[in-house]
Amino acid sequence: xxxxxxxxxxxxxxxxxxxxxxxxxxxxxxxxxxxxxxxxxxxxxxxxxxxxxxxxxxxxxxxxxxxxxxxxxxxxxxxxxxxxxxxxxxxxxxxxxxxxxxxxxxxxxxxxxxxxxxxxxxxxxxxxxxxxxxxxxxx
Numbered sequence: 001x002x003x004x005x006x007x008x009x010x011x012x013x014x015x016x017x018x019x020x021x022x023x024x025x026x027x028x029x030x031x032x033x034x035x036x037x038x039x040x041x042x043x044x045x046x047x048x049x050x051x052x053x054x055x056x057x058x059x060x061x062x063x064x065x066x067x068x069x070x071x072x073x074x075x076x077x078x079x080x081x082x083x084x085x086x087x088x089x090x091x092x093x094x095x096x097x098x099x100x101x102x103x104x105x106x107x108x109x110x111x112x113x114x115x116x117x118x119x120x121x122x123x124x125x126x127x128x129x130x131x132x133x134x135x136x137x138x139x
Contacts, residue, residue, distance in 0.1 A: 006045065006065065047087035049132045055080020055120050059127065068134035076101060076120035076128050084116040084132065092135030099128035107135060 025031040032043045039047070048063045049070035056076040063070045068089075074082070082101070086093050086108055093108040101120040108114045118130060 049084060049086045049093070051082060051084050051130075053081070053083040055082045055118075056122075056128065070130075070132040072130040073127050075125055076122040078120075078122060080120050082118040082120065082128075082130070084118065084130065086114045086116060086132065088113045089134060094133050094135050096131045096133075097128065099126055100124075101128040101130075110135060 024033070026033045026037060027035055032039060032046065034040050045065065048065070050063070051058075051061065051072050054072070054074050056074040058072070058074045060071060060073040068091075070084075072082075072084070076082075076099075084095070088111050089108075090110055092110040092112065093114070095103055095106055095108075095116055097103050097118055100122045101118050103116055103118045105114065105116045108116070116132075118128070120128060122128075
């Protein structure tokens with residue numbers, strides 16, 4: 001069943017511009033979480049980083065579940081803000097931004113979700129690169 005989820009989610013990323021798979025509720029049926037608040041089997045695969053708002057023209061947008069890495073590349077529009085939605089993750093998240101944009105948020109603690117804002121200050125149309133990876137291992 002895990003491979004089914006992986007193949008389906010990869011297909012959705014290739015052939016659609018957005019999707020939703022489960023109701024955020026606790027219990028049975030189509031709920032993503034069990035009664036104790038844990039992801040039901042394979043449902044955690046549907047929670048992944050994405051950019052609900054991009055201040056520019058997207059040239060690349062992909063999530064690699066094997067590497068636990070989300071990559072967004074865009075050509076920024078003048079003085080805009082891009083938003084990243086990051087779901088809770090066991091190791092948290094680390095955010096790197098290069099190009100003519102910055103974020104004040106570099107790390108998200110394990111188990112927390114976050115909206116990260118990337119502020120652009122484009123001057124020459126150079127692309128912005130955003131890479132979100134699993135947080136660092138904790139001792």
